[in-house]
Amino acid sequence: MLPEGLYAITPDWGDTARLVTVTEAILKGGCRILQYRNKATTACHRDEQAAALRGLTRRYGALLIVNDDIELAEACAADGVHLGGEDGDLAEARKRIGPARLLGASCYQSLDLAEAAAGAGADYVAFGSFYASPTKPLAKRADPGLIGTAKARTGLPVCAIGGIDLGNAAPLVAAGANLLAVISAVYNSPDPERASRDFTKLFETHRP
Numbered sequence: 001m002l003p004e005g006l007y008a009i010t011p012d013w014g015d016t017a018r019l020v021t022v023t024e025a026i027l028k029g030g031c032r033i034l035q036y037r038n039k040a041t042t043a044c045h046r047d048e049q050a051a052a053l054r055g056l057t058r059r060y061g062a063l064l065i066v067n068d069d070i071e072l073a074e075a076c077a078a079d080g081v082h083l084g085g086e087d088g089d090l091a092e093a094r095k096r097i098g099p100a101r102l103l104g105a106s107c108y109q110s111l112d113l114a115e116a117a118a119g120a121g122a123d124y125v126a127f128g129s130f131y132a133s134p135t136k137p138l139a140k141r142a143d144p145g146l147i148g149t150a151k152a153r154t155g156l157p158v159c160a161i162g163g164i165d166l167g168n169a170a171p172l173v174a175a176g177a178n179l180l181a182v183i184s185a186v187y188n189s190p191d192p193e194r195a196s197r198d199f200t201k202l203f204e205t206h207r208p
C-alpha cells in the first residue's frame, strides 16, 4: 500500500554519512516514502548508499524506491523502482520486478503517458515540473489541472514533482496530489526534520 504525503528524493551527494544523517531527520519528521536517486556517482558507490538507505528506511517503516535502475532496486531489496521516459519499457519492467515491488512512472505533462503507464502496471504516476526546479532547471512545466484529471482517468495515486517547497505546495495537495516529491526543499533546508513535518501536516490541512 502506497502512503500519501511527502516523497523525499535524495540529492546527488557523495558523502554517505551526511546523506544518512539528513535522511534520518526527514524520516523522523514523518516522511514514509524515500527515493534513492544519485545521478553523479559510480555504480559501486550507489550500491553502498542504497544499502545504507535500505537499513535506515526499514528502521522507520518507510518505503524505499530506487530511481532508474531495476538491478539496483533488486540488489538492495528496495520496495520499488521509479522509471522515466528514457529508463526502459514499463510493461517489461513490471514483468521483471513482479507484482510485489512498486513501479512509479514519470508522465511529465502527458495524460496519454499516464494512461499508458496505468495500462503497463504502474502503481503511481508522476507529473512535473510544477514549479521552477533548482535540481532540474530545464524541466518543462506541468499544469496543476492535470492532477485531478489524471486521477480520474487512471485511478492511480498521483505524485507531483518539481520546485515544490513549503510556500507553493498547498495548491497541489488541494488539487488532489497523493504524493509530493521533493529534493531541495527538504535536503537543503536548515531544518530537514521540521520541513518534513511541515510537508506532512499539509496533507492534514489541505487534502480535498
Ligand SMILES: Cc1ncc(COP(=O)(O)OP(=O)(O)O)c(N)n1
Pocket: 007, 009, 035, 037, 067, 068, 082, 083, 084, 085, 086, 087, 104, 105, 106, 126, 127, 159, 161, 181
Ligand atoms: C517521483 C518522481 N517523479 C519524476 C521523476 C523524474 O524521472 P525521470 O524523468 O526519469 O528523470 P530522472 O529523475 O531520472 O532524472 C523521479 N525521479 N521521481
Ligand SMILES: Cc1ncsc1CCOP(=O)(O)O
Pocket: 128, 129, 132, 133, 134, 135, 136, 139, 161, 162, 163, 164, 181, 182, 183, 184, 185
Ligand atoms: C527529478 C525531477 N524531475 C522533474 S523536476 C525534478 C527534480 C525535483 O527536485 P527539486 O525538488 O529540487 O525541484
Ligand SMILES: [Mg+2]
Pocket: 067, 068, 082, 083, 084, 085, 087
Ligand atoms: Mg529516470
